[in-house]
Structure formats: structure tokens, C-alpha cells
Amino acid sequence: MATPNRSALIARTLKVIRKHYKPVAQPKDRSVLEHLLFACVLEDSPQEAAEQVFHALKHDYFGWNEVRVSTIRELTDALKPLVNPAASAARLKQTLHAVFESVYEFDIESLKKQNIGQAAKLLQKYNGTTPFVVAYVTQNALGGHAIPLNRGTLIALRAARVISDAEFKQAIVPGLERTVPKNKGGEIGSLLHQLGVEVGRNPYGPAARKLMLEIDPNSKDHLPKRQVKPAPEPPKPVAPPAPAKGAAAVADAKKKAAAAKEQPAKAADKKKPEKPPAKPAAPTKKPTKITKKPTKKVTKKPTTRRLTKKKPR
Numbered sequence: 001m002a003t004p005n006r007s008a009l010i011a012r013t014l015k016v017i018r019k020h021y022k023p024v025a026q027p028k029d030r031s032v033l034e035h036l037l038f039a040c041v042l043e044d045s046p047q048e049a050a051e052q053v054f055h056a057l058k059h060d061y062f063g064w065n066e067v068r069v070s071t072i073r074e075l076t077d078a079l080k081p082l083v084n085p086a087a088s089a090a091r092l093k094q095t096l097h098a099v100f101e102s103v104y105e106f107d108i109e110s111l112k113k114q115n116i117g118q119a120a121k122l123l124q125k126y127n128g129t130t131p132f133v134v135a136y137v138t139q140n141a142l143g144g145h146a147i148p149l150n151r152g153t154l155i156a157l158r159a160a161r162v163i164s165d166a167e168f169k170q171a172i173v174p175g176l177e178r179t180v181p182k183n184k185g186g187e188i189g190s191l192l193h194q195l196g197v198e199v200g201r202n203p204y205g206p207a208a209r210k211l212m213l214e215i216d217p218n219s220k221d222h223l224p225k226r227q228v229k230p231a232p233e234p235p236k237p238v239a240p241p242a243p244a245k246g247a248a249a250v251a252d253a254k255k256k257a258a259a260a261k262e263q264p265a266k267a268a269d270k271k272k273p274e275k276p277p278a279k280p281a282a283p284t285k286k287p288t289k290i291t292k293k294p295t296k297k298v299t300k301k302p303t304t305r306r307l308t309k310k311k312p313r
Helices: 003-020 032-042 047-060 064-069 072-078 085-103 109-113 116-125 131-140 151-159 165-170 182-201 206-215 217-221 247-271
Strands: none
Touching: 003 182, 003 206, 032 047, 032 085, 032 109, 032 131, 047 072, 064 085, 072 085, 109 116, 116 131, 131 182, 151 165, 151 182, 151 206, 182 206, 206 217
């Protein structure tokens, strides 16, 4: 895509969104860390909801370290006013972890002393930051010229044929900073962000579709298509029940079935020879046990002959 054509498409897009949105000024009295964390909650949500959540985080928690050690579920409950609270909570927690692990404190004012390009590269290395977050901090905290673009904005610019599919995957819009002057960067960034929130919240909705058709009548072919669930398979046809038979037919069928059962039974009885009746078994006498009474042992006393002296005659 040639640069003049891209510039013309960007100008047409900005002309339409100026009719529907008003730019929102961003606060400049925040620290670099506060700009970084605010960008994490602002990315997919309206400005008012992000300001409400950020104010609650600063007053309901003892400090950013308490936010860092909180669970994703707890932060998600605290970020309910946002469009996508779970994703915002993950970005916020990961970014706080990255900052603390890099400087062991929650103060990154030293980035202002570095070159803007070096500071932006350092921000990109933080786990949890996105191109939107880096561009927002570059624009509002470091004084650089960068326009933050969220996913919804990229979807809208691809549908308006401003960027290609490859540029959409890389999350870049070549020539945007050259087309928009630096003194208008904050205003254009706010307008594009509002467009991205509307499209990203529901790209299939009538409001987003109407706005995109006003920007480019052919954009309906490039907007995301709603996935249609396959229709359930029709139930298989069930065979109709057999017609009921008359009473006579039913009786005949029963007779035939009974006769068929009797015939093999009779044939089996003829084939089998009759067995003689078994003789009754003779009663068996139980052997009587003869128990002998124990005999007493008779002990004979030893006989001692007594010698008597005969008297002399």
C-alpha cells in the first residue's frame, strides 16, 4: 500500500470519528509508574471506567506491593467496571512484578533521564506490557511522539484497509506518526482509543458496524464474522410399528408356536430309552462300638513263710 493512499485513508478515518467522539485530556501530574499502571487498566476500557478503577486501587490498597501480591481473582473483582477485567488484572500484576524485580522498588522516574528510544525498549522488556502501554507511557510520561493503539483500533484500521493483515499481527500502523503531528498526538490518540473500545467491545454489534460503514462502505467484508454453530443433525427416522393382527391371526400364530415347541419335545422323548427304576439302597447299619470297661489291676501281696521252730520231743 502506497504512503499517499495510507495517509488519505487515515485522514478519512479521523474525519469520521471526530463527528462521534470528543478527545479526553490525559492527566500529566502522575509519575512514570502511575502512567504505566493506568495504561494497563485503560487499554480496552473507556476513560471514565479506568479512572474509577485506578482511584479505587490507590485508596483501597495499602500500596502497590499489596496489589502485586494479590491474586488474579481478587484483582479481577476489583476491576469489574472494566470491559475485560481478567486481562487487565493479569497485565497489572505482571507489570508490577516486572518493575519490582528490575529495580526492587516501585519507582521508575529514572526513565525520564534516558533517551526516549532506550526507555521505550526497557518498557517493552517488562513482562505484562503491550504496545498500547508502551506508547501511552512514551506519549504521556516521557514526552515522545507515539499514538497508543489497542486491539479494537487495529481491527477497525484493518477493516478500513489502512493496514494489512501482516501489519495487524505486528500491531503497527506505518506512517501514522508522520501523518499526525506531535502536538495533535494526544487528541488523535484519545479519538482512536474510543473507536477501539467500541469495536473491541462488540465488533458484531450494530453501533460498531454502523460506524465502520461510515468510514468505509466496503469495511463490512473485513470485519470479524460471527462464528455460526453447526446445526444439530436431524433425528433418524423411526420405522412405523407393524399393523396389529386380527384376533384369529394371533390365535393361529400362538397355536403354531405351541405345536412347534411340542414336536421337538415329543421326538426327544421317543429317542431317549426308558431307564429301569433304581433299586432302593439297603440301609446301612452303623457299626456298634464295644467299649470295654477298664479292669482294675489286682496286686498280690507277697507271701512270706513264717518259720516256726518245732519243739523238741
